[in-house]
Amino acid sequence: MIHALLAILLCQLAGEATVRALGLPLPGPVLGMVLMVLALRLSPRLLALVSPLARGLLANMSLLFVPAGVGVVGHAAILGAQGGPLFLALLGSTVLAIAVGALTFAAVARLTGNRDD
Amino acid sequence: MTDFAEIWSYLSRGPLLWLTATLAAYAIGDACARAANRAPLVNPVLIAVTVLAPVLWLTGTPYATYFEGAQFVHFLLGPVTISLALPLCENLPRIRRAALPMLAALVAGSVTSAVSVLAIARGFGLGPDLLASLAPKAATAPVAIGVSERLGGSPTLTAVMVLITGAIGAVVVTPLLNLLRIKDWRARGFSVGVAAHGIGTARALQVNPTAGAFAGLGMALNAVLTAVIAPLILRLFL
Structure with a gap:
């Protein structure tokens, strides 16, 4: 080891x-x-x-990621009144990014005949 | 007999107590995740944080004191990144074959992430310093913090945004891609690595080894791409 x-x-x-x-x-x-x-x-x-x-x-x-995650809770105050909008921006953009990334991967794989085995 | 306060003041000065607490909280989180058959919402990191945060608050423990113990766990983020070389190595022929779909998904995912977060944030009327802190949020923390600093954002706020992004990605990826009927594990892993860095990768590793390998690669590639494109995209929104 x-x-x-x-x-x-x-x-x-x-x-x-x-x-x-x-x-x-x-x-x-x-x-x-x-x-x-x-x-x-x-x-x-x-x-x-x-x-x-x-x-x-x-x-x-x-x-x-637990130690850093605990730090986020401690820093929740710095989000202040903007906490809600910030969270929604992160949620919306992360959902979009995963969806667009995965759909693009699948589409290009299909177009180029690239299959996994 | 030594009284409780004395034992407490002794223990709370060293790293032992909070290192033990971190592992115990994670053991609880992981047990819950296992019991729930790794259901997406039952995320071990979120549970561990939910257990630890009130304990710190109730005992009046400052984060710096907690981190003295937790740093030994935190330090392993470096070695675990090196360890991602193992699944990469084992999947190298498949990765080479998937170069084209990966490149397309990397650019699409990374650009979508930065453009959409800035568009939504500006729609809510958030100021330029917040936009600068948000732009690199999909990248792994050290890259995102470096980019944010260069753009005039707040490193602390960016670190918080990066972690929340990772947690969101880890929770939404499974139901979202089931809904979209994406069955290719390469596509599922890669997209969550690009959009939700290490926390997304940790989730992918627990779901499927192929997804884990491609997630690690997505995270690494987006670390590099974000450093290049986040400043350019931010300029469009200022």
């Missing part, structure tokens, strides 16, 4: 350092994820090593 954690943290560290050094507009962990994909492709041994820990983390990904 220590080696798996080490591999994951090394990717994150490399991602964070590269993003800062080059001033890239994306979070370090996202670049770290790309680095990890490359590393996993190159080494089946690494894949076997990292798998159990990565699966465990992914299975409980929801847990990791």
Whole structure:
């Protein structure tokens, strides 16, 4: 487990350092994820090593948003009188974005004869 | 015998109490979600937050004190993002084949998200600083906060908007896409990753592994795209 954690943290560290050094507009962990994909492709041994820990983390990904979620409740006051309109804007736009994204994906997949198997 | 107040003042100073409370609240949330067969409204994050918030309020615990314990959980957001490489890697041939539908859905979902949130917010008469805080709300928190700061928005407000967006996405995605009769797990996962970042991805991972892999990719791609297009779209609304 220590080696798996080490591999994951090394990717994150490399991602964070590269993003800062080059001033890239994306979070370090996202670049770290790309680095990890490359590393996993190159080494089946690494894949076997990292798998159990990565699966465990992914299975409980929801847990990791709890601390920030509690923070939202504490900051509810900053929404003030605008809370209602803000919520409606988020609700409307999230529903639209999911619907448009999924319908576009399905339509383009059908047009290009791209089927999943 | 040591009295309760003394034990409390000892425990409330260290990270142990609130780390334990965070895990316990999530265990309750997850048990409820399981019992409800992962029904969309019974979201484990929302339940955990609903359990914890009143406890903090009743004990008069400031968020900073709570976070001293909760930070160990919060820290794992980085490693879990790296872990998304695993489903990506396992689905790489399918992802390559779906490049065209993914690209189209990414642009459509990302643009719809920013344009519609700004249009609705302006319709309600919200000011330019609020619009700047809202524009990048579909992206994962660190990107959204960075974009919002550059546009003159409030980082704290954006963080709140990002989390609420994620929770909405995680709750609405299943009934919404059932209603639209989208059966393709790639389309279902990808669209929620683009529109509702990590919280949407966490939901997708619990529903279907293919949806989870495509959601992680949607989140990552939209982090990059939002940084580019949110400033351009905001300009149309100012």
